[in-house]
Amino acid sequence: MSETRKEANKKLPDFFINAFYESKFRNALFVVKASGSVIEDETARSNLIANIRELTLIGTKVVLIYGGGRIIDEACKARKIEIKKHNGRRITDDNVIQVIREVIGGDLSLSVCEAMQQNGLDGASFNVVPANWMDIVIRPKEPIDFGFVGDILDVHSRPIQHLLKNRDFIASACLAISKDGILCNINADTIATELASSLKADKLIFMSDVDGVKIDGQIVKMLTNKDIPRLIDEGISTDGMRVKMENCMGALNGGVKRIHLINGLKKNALHKEIFESVGPGTMIMQESERENYMNEVEIQKTIGGK
DSSP: OOOOHHHHHHHHOHHHHHHHHHHHTOOOOOEEOOHHHTSSSHHHHHHHHHHHHHHHHTTTTTEEEEOHHHHHHHHHHTTOOOOEETTEEOOOOOHHHHHHIIIIIIIIIIHHHHHHHHTOOOOESSSSOOOOEEEEOOOOOSSSBBBEEEEEEEOHHHHHHHHHOOOOOEEESSSEEEETTTTTOOHHHHHHHHHHHHHHHHEEEEEEEEEOOOTEEEEEEETTTTTHHHHHHTTSSSSHHHHHHHHHHHHTTTTOOEEEEEEESSSHHHHHHHHSOOOSSSEOOOOHHHEEEHHHHHHHHHOOOO
């Protein structure tokens, strides 16, 4: 950046920079998925809620979906309940669903409500996905019996949009009730992806304890839908990251404009990813959006000096 441009940026008043972001994100919808590593950590949870409140104050609507993998594992170990998984997916038997009911639907859900109150964030918080949001069935027992794990057949966007007219923020745990009235566990990534696609969210944000997509040990700042098949085929993205990449592809195809993968354990991670020209994580978009994004980066650098 030239010295002249640096000096010009220094003279920009804060209200001008704030007005730029407010205009850009007013009436936008973000779907945020927070992993257990983020939502279970008191500091990270409070920081996330504070960052979300900041977004709502400029007119952005936010839907938060959260899980709690580590805390479930710890509770199962304390009760001497065997932890069983297949390809990274939890097998939820009678004992495990009881733990999830108490830990995710109870303690963790209450912790989210506490963080909302402590940070002055008004909104709606559910310990289970509202029944009128989705049609849920228990996953078939063959070829693998996952127990009380649900599959999403359909998403009903109208009741969610109706609620968002009166609320800027909605939070929900990754629990749902099947069409037969059975409590079931659903992967939080899946819920967030399906909601973002149905609602045509402006952003889908995955927050975990991972900095983003790495290639040759370096965080990649931007990927497009054309890059994802190569990452999977060449074995660069494996296991949990492969599943996330597949979810990202589905979300892009479903109409989501931008996807972010960031480390939610880092202070103000959400704020930095949204309000800085190049955030700390990985952004994923359609190839057709690449040029628009690069233009946005230049504008934001000019205005914000970052």
